[in-house]
Amino acid sequence: MKKVAIVGGGAAGLMAAVGVLEKEAVPVIFEKNRRLGLKLLITGKGRCNLTNDLEIPEFVENFPGNGTFLYSSLYNFSNHQLLDFFAELNVPTKMERGGRFFPESDKAGDVVGALTDYIVKKGAQIKYNTRVEQLWLEKGKLQGIKAGGNFYRFTSVIIAAGGLSYPKTGSTGDGYKLAREAGHTIVDPFPSLVPLKTKEKWVAQVQGLTLKNVQVTAFWHDKELGSEFGEMLFTHFGVSGPIILSLSRTIVQTLKTKGGPIKIRINLKPALDFAQLDARLQRVFSEFSKKQYKNTLDSLFPKSLIEPIILLSGIDPHKPAHQISKEERSRLANLIQSLELTIIGFSSYDEAIVTAGGVSVKEVDPSTMESKILKGLFFAGETLDIDGYTGGYNLQAAFSTGYLAGQSAGEYTGAHMHNI
Ligand SMILES: Cc1cc2nc3c(=O)[nH]c(=O)nc-3n(C[C@H](O)[C@H](O)[C@H](O)COP(=O)(O)OP(=O)(O)OC[C@H]3O[C@@H](n4cnc5c(N)ncnc54)[C@H](O)[C@@H]3O)c2cc1C
Known part of the structure; x- marks a missing residue:
């Protein structure tokens, strides 16, 4: 059975698990907090502005940071597909001023709850209170990850560890450190929407x-x-x-x-x-x-x-x-x-809604989210050098890149690896 490690259980990591499950592989989310989606819970002042109504070309224009990188992932899993997905999970949504979508209940907790229930029911495993410390590399090949002092073997790994904003929610730049271990370039991060x-x-x-x-x-x-x-x-x-x-x-x-x-x-x-x-x-x-x-x-x-x-x-x-x-x-x-x-x-990252900069998109394939440097490694969400304005763009980017990374990592066979 193919197993995919997902580093981080935020918007991108949760949706990555959905993509992995679709490909009949098993996602294992490593989340250093004792619960999933801490940041998701405070989005939109606790109401979660999960996406925007704009068509994809205009949607992309709302990313001053590398919007065009998102075309493939947005066409693969668009704002309307996201809304349909949540409707199926019994989280109906409503549109407000500026095309912003929120859950009808006005509760970000419903988004996190529905996603968690869905992936757990379908077989995702979640390791709470477990920080991924490093990638497990042997002779330049990815074998899995190291967390809590233990090595875990995986077919593929998705880094969805967020950026540096609101560090109390768990986003403390670990994604950049892990990406560096694989040889990736990190575009100097800086606080945005601040x-x-x-x-x-x-x-x-x-x-x-x-x-x-x-x-x-x-x-x-x-x-x-x-x-x-x-x-x-x-x-x-x-x-x-x-x-x-x-x-x-x-x-x-x-x-x-x-x-x-x-x-x-x-x-x-x-x-x-x-x-x-x-x-x-x-x-x-x-x-x-x-x-x-x-x-x-x-x-x-x-x-x-x-x-x-x-x-x-x-x-x-x-x-x-x-x-x-x-x-x-x-x-x-x-x-x-x-x-x-x-x-x-x-203000500092403590008050910045997003982090600009991050893993250089030049080194990531936008049609799969796979690293161009290390096979079997995938990226999703704010860890990447993408950032949008307010209006639901950042969460949709996390969901779309997460879903695509999940599908690709779920399909990845990693012929050179020993599958569990
Ligand atoms: C106050 C606030 C309000 C916002 N409101 C909105 C909004 O309404 N609409 C919108 O579109 N965007 C909003 N955003 C932006 C949006 O929340 C982020 O862009 C989005 O959550 C990024 O998702 P992510 O999964 O990439 O990262 P995150 O949500 O940051 O998730 C990363 C996860 O990885 C975990 N993690 C990190 N390192 C490790 C490790 N080494 N091992 C294990 N786990 C690890 C973290 O604990 C965290 O749970 C808001 C942001 C803030 C701060």
Whole structure:
């Protein structure tokens, strides 16, 4: 009987077991935690945004990290096949804003539970609390793995050990170490989808404030790095929220490779051009002409943002609105369209949703997930140098690469090996 070792029981490892079972081989999942899918349980704030409705070509565009590598695995096991699969497992799903799919129950636990029950019923073995320490190689050939001090012989091995993000869930970079043992190149990992730190301390004053429908553009010197429209959030040390997380990849990469300065400019009223905004300010100041400047801004900004805006505009807060000059009004309009923050850093892996970088995809066959360096070795999930934006892309990538790696590893006969 062919036996396949799966290193890691996260999204990719669990779905790899499904693929292995389909090929009538036996998957053995080695999971260092005492339960499976710890990270899966906290995805989508505990609701698990398991995939997205986009067609595959657009789906792939949502991976700033090596999306095209995913074509074969996504066509082999698409988002719609994933949803059908979960429907068969009695986990019906629903679509929300932005094509994001969640279990109807809003419980990530249902996804983990259904997957676990399915693979166990079909004959998968699970070794809990068992960390895979190294690959078992003899004369350059893969024999199996070493875990808990023991050597275990396997026909093939799938590394699905995740990246470095949220290390408390078990993803501590072991996949990279194992891949290195086989001779693989690791593209320098870095945290992505991560909150950013700003030089400006005033952000702490507005922490918790969410801004909707704003445009944020990032610059390295004068070069535009990217621009996103949507929702952002202030934290006690900087900025976060969906559009900041999306921009974080290019910002972190630039900070790491080229250094600063990196600025983000927030357009608080992107629907208005400068003239329209100026006209709006003019109307506000004439409506409240007798009020002091500091008391005229309620209709323009959320309450907590008013004080920082007043300070940054440099206009005397006690000045009556009718005395505000054209030049001062222009300065305020400019500030509203280009509220600037300096990015000086980013949060650690503890707060990064995904890890960019990882096992170089150049050394992995995208149509099988097999290593091009060591026969019988396969990769799946975030251990690979792939990373997507938020929206269900990362989990679908883990599921699709996991399933394909499982099928391929399950079919692999490893003629040179002794099967158990
Ligand atoms: C807070 C948060 C929310 C997220 N929300 C979403 C979302 O809603 N939608 C989405 O698409 N993506 C989301 N993601 C990203 C997504 O969870 C990951 O991309 C995905 O889980 C990666 O799956 P994986 O199986 O490759 O790795 P992981 O889920 O990290 O699983 C790896 C497993 O391997 C085990 N392991 C590691 N080393 C060893 C070893 N040596 N021996 C044995 N076991 C080992 C670990 O314990 C772990 O269980 C979120 C991430 C975070 C952190």
